[in-house]
Amino acid sequence: MGLEKVVDDIKDEARARAEEIVEEAETEKEERLEEARKKAEKVKQEARENAEKEAEALREQEISSAKLESRKMKSREERDLLADLRRDVREELAQLEEGREDMTRPLLETSVEELDEDEGTVYCAEGDEELVQGLVDEYEGLEFGGTTDVLGGVVVESSDGRIRVDNSFDSVLNTVWNNSMREVSNRLLGEE
Numbered sequence: 001m002g003l004e005k006v007v008d009d010i011k012d013e014a015r016a017r018a019e020e021i022v023e024e025a026e027t028e029k030e031e032r033l034e035e036a037r038k039k040a041e042k043v044k045q046e047a048r049e050n051a052e053k054e055a056e057a058l059r060e061q062e063i064s065s066a067k068l069e070s071r072k073m074k075s076r077e078e079r080d081l082l083a084d085l086r087r088d089v090r091e092e093l094a095q096l097e098e099g100r101e102d103m104t105r106p107l108l109e110t111s112v113e114e115l116d117e118d119e120g121t122v123y124c125a126e127g128d129e130e131l132v133q134g135l136v137d138e139y140e141g142l143e144f145g146g147t148t149d150v151l152g153g154v155v156v157e158s159s160d161g162r163i164r165v166d167n168s169f170d171s172v173l174n175t176v177w178n179n180s181m182r183e184v185s186n187r188l189l190g191e192e
Contacts, residue, residue, distance in 0.1 A: 094169075101135075108154045114165045150170050
């Protein structure tokens with residue numbers, strides 16, 4: 001009977017040890033599962049945060065692109081509007097009849113002063129030949145040279161061709177336009 005008791009004791013001890021090992025394994029399994037759940041939750045949270053950051057960055061990029069495109073469209077529209085205005089002014093100057101002599105005379109006087117020569121040739125727009133020839137006849141040393149491609153006003157050239165004074169409507173318009181562009185733009189487009 002002593003041997004059976006030893007065998008039973010060994011079995012009992014083995015069972016107890018097996019239960020202890022199973023319990024330890026179960027505890028370790030639970031700890032590892034909990035640790036894995038925490039890691040998974042952390043990875044999931046980081047992925048969510050990264051996705052939110054990426055979505056926000058993409059949204060910001062889309063907004064920025066939309067604003068840029070909007071500014072480009074506005075700029076094109078403003079440029080087109082200013083080009084239309086300039087074209088309209090050019091057409092008005094080309095068709096101007098009343099006051100044309102009152103505008104051309106001072107341009108010729110200024111041109112002669114700027115030329116600072118005793119002799120020169122005066123050119124004008126087609127259609128202004130009679131007006132400008134009459135004005136040129138008032139000056140000694142000036143001769144009428146014909147027409148040139150301008151809206152109105154005069155272009156005066158020294159007799160040797162070295163000096164050319166452009167006081168055409170085109171030149172005056174360019175000067176006024178360039179000097180007044182900001183003011184014209186602000187008034188026309190309502191910007192301050």
